[in-house]
Amino acid sequence: MSTGNEIHIGTPAADFEHPKSFTFHFHDFKNLPNKKGLARYSPRFSCAGFEWYLDLYAGGNIKSAEGYIAVLLHSTSEVLARFEIILKKSDGSDYIRHKCTEEKLFGKSGWGSVNFVGRQTLFDESNKILKSGTMTLVVRILPNKDYYFQSTKPQRTLSDNIFKFFGDENSSDVAFKVKRNVFRAHKLILKAIAPELAELAEQFNLQTPMPIQGVEPAIFEMMLKSLYGRSIPASTWKEHSKQILDAAGKYGFTALRAEAEGWHVKNLKLTVDNAIDQLLHADGTHCLLLKRAVIDYIVDNGQAVLASPSFAGLVESPELMKEIMVELAKSNESRKRKLGD
Numbered sequence: 583m584s585t586g587n588e589i590h591i592g593t594p595a596a597d598f599e600h601p602k603s604f605t606f607h608f609h610d611f612k613n614l615p616n617k618k619g620l621a622r623y624s625p626r627f628s629c630a631g632f633e634w635y636l637d638l639y640a641g642g643n644i645k646s647a648e649g650y651i652a653v654l655l656h657s658t659s660e661v662l663a664r665f666e667i668i669l670k671k672s673d674g675s676d677y678i679r680h681k682c683t684e685e686k687l688f689g690k691s692g693w694g695s696v697n698f699v700g701r702q703t704l705f706d707e708s709n710k711i712l713k714s715g716t717m718t719l720v721v722r723i724l725p726n727k728d729y730y731f732q733s734t735k736p737q738r739t740l741s742d743n744i745f746k747f748f749g750d751e752n753s754s755d756v757a758f759k760v761k762r763n764v765f766r767a768h769k770l771i772l773k774a775i776a777p778e779l780a781e782l783a784e785q786f787n788l789q790t791p792m793p794i795q796g797v798e799p800a801i802f803e804m805m806l807k808s809l810y811g812r813s814i815p816a817s818t819w820k821e822h823s824k825q826i827l828d829a830a831g832k833y834g835f836t837a838l839r840a841e842a843e844g845w846h847v848k849n850l851k852l853t854v855d856n857a858i859d860q861l862l863h864a865d866g867t868h869c870l871l872l873k874r875a876v877i878d879y880i881v882d883n884g885q886a887v888l889a890s891p892s893f894a895g896l897v898e899s900p901e902l903m904k905e906i907m908v909e910l911a912k913s914n915e916s917r918k919r920k921l922g923d
Contacts, residue, residue, distance in 0.1 A: 601666070601722040602629050606636055611717040612705065615800040616641035619821035622800065623807075626658070626746070630725040633658040634688075637815075638719075643696055644817045650697040651704070653680075655721060660689030662726035667694055670720060672713035685726055744771065745810045756783050757791035758806070763799040764791055765806055775809045778834025797829040798822075805829065808838050819845040831867050843871050852879045858892040865902055880906055881913045 606624055608614065614622055621643070624636040639652035646652045653667055662685045669678040678699055686693045704711055711717065747753055747768065754766035766788065772780035786792040794802055801822055804814050814826070823845035830839035850872075852860065857880055864873035880887045887893060896903045 601664070601724040604629070604721045604723070606719045606721065608638060608717045608719070610715050611640070611712060612715060614638075614640040615798055616701070617798070617800075617821065618642050618646070619644055619815075619817040620798070620800045621804075621815060621818065623812075629723045630661075632661050632725065634723065636719070636721060637692065639817075640701075643815075644820060645696040647697050649700050649702060651699055651701060652694070652696040653698045653719065654692035654694035654696075655688070655723070656692040657688035660687065662687055664724045665693065666722040667698070668720040668722070669699055669711065670718040672710045677709065677711055745807070745812055747771075748807060748810045748812075755788065756786055757788050758783070758786075758794050758802065759791035760794045760797065760799040760802045763803075765799075765803055767806060767809075771809060775837070776835050778836055780834075782834055794829075794833065796832065797825055801825055802829065805835055805838060808835070820849055823849050827869070828867070831869075843869050847872050847875045850875070852876065854883060854886045854890045855892055857883075857887055858890070858895045861902065861906075862895060862899065865899070877906065877909055881909050884910050884913070 604627055608622070618641045619639070620641060621637040621639050624638075626633045626635045628634070634655065634657050637654050637656065639646065639654075642648070642650050643652045643654075655665055655667065657663070664682055664685055666679060666681040668676050668680075671677045680695045680698060682693065703709060704717065749766050751766065754768055756767050756769050756772070758765045758767065767783075769780055769783065772783060783792045797805075801818075804812075804818060805826060808814055819826070819842075823842055827839065827842035827846045829835070830842050846869075850860065852875070857876055861873065861876040861880070863869075864876055896906070
């Protein structure tokens with residue numbers, strides 16, 4: 583949990599009269615992943631006995647207008663609170679103030695602005711917002727006093743206790759390098775939750791990170807955080823389920839791979855032109871759920887798929903060809919029985 587440069591011993595009394603302010607510096611902002619739906623999470627911090635974190639979508643989330651960034655504040659437990667998110671200029675003055683005067687219930691969802699500021703506005707030097715490439719936000723939080731005392735003080739769950747060690751410099755013993763980014767982890771946690779990944783990473787350490795390819799740094803960070811109990815947002819699943827599925831299969835995120843396959847099947851828009859490619863991919867990566875969904879589509883659209891140029895791709899896969907023909911024969915037989923009835 584981040585508490586800045588101050589060290590607190592014991593738990594300070596909660597202040598319900600004055601908002602508490604927290605400052606966030608997003609360095610090298612222009613190089614943050616800006617694909618829509620990708621979030622950059624802040625470290626957790628404490629306010630009024632609750633844990634909070636901020637997530638920044640440098641390319642906006644699924645509800646954002648094109649070209650806008652989104653900023654959302656979260657609490658790990660249910661709490662009513664007012665809040666304000668302020669974008670600072672390079673001279674320390676305010677440029678944007680997103681103030682929520684109504685109390686919002688945190689815990690189940692985050693609150694903030696999906697159209698916080700346009701990227702063009704942010705990078706316009708005449709606005710003097712970025713300071714040496716750094717975007718600075720100030721978040722002010724005022725929890726509800728009555729709600730605080732009526733609710734049970736949140737207890738740490740096992741996943742909370744595990745997640746606080748994510749990226750910890752003192753206890754981590756293995757690292758992964760994705761492009762220019764390095765992410766630390768713990769071999770013990772990998773062995774318990776992702777044994778295949780642990781085996782792949784066995785020969786690597788903090789000084790010699792394991793290279794990761796074919797996945798964006800922000801996506802891999804979310805995948806790694808999932809091993810420590812953090813859920814991947816639905817907006818990320820909707821935009822990047824295919825990338826997560828491929829990376830999870832390649833690097834041994836077994837449980838995450840199953841979840842990714844479910845999301846990919848849900849998000850997939852099958853067509854006559856892409857059905858065969860999806861089938862070959864599913865068969866080659868042993869994605870049985872995806873394979874079943876594609877075969878069902880081919881059976882329902884048999885003549886159109888068989889007539890498409892892409893169907894020639896099955897020539898080198900006689901087993902798949904046989905499987906499809908069997909399913910088509912079953913479907914035709916079923917139709918004949920129904921007509922006979």
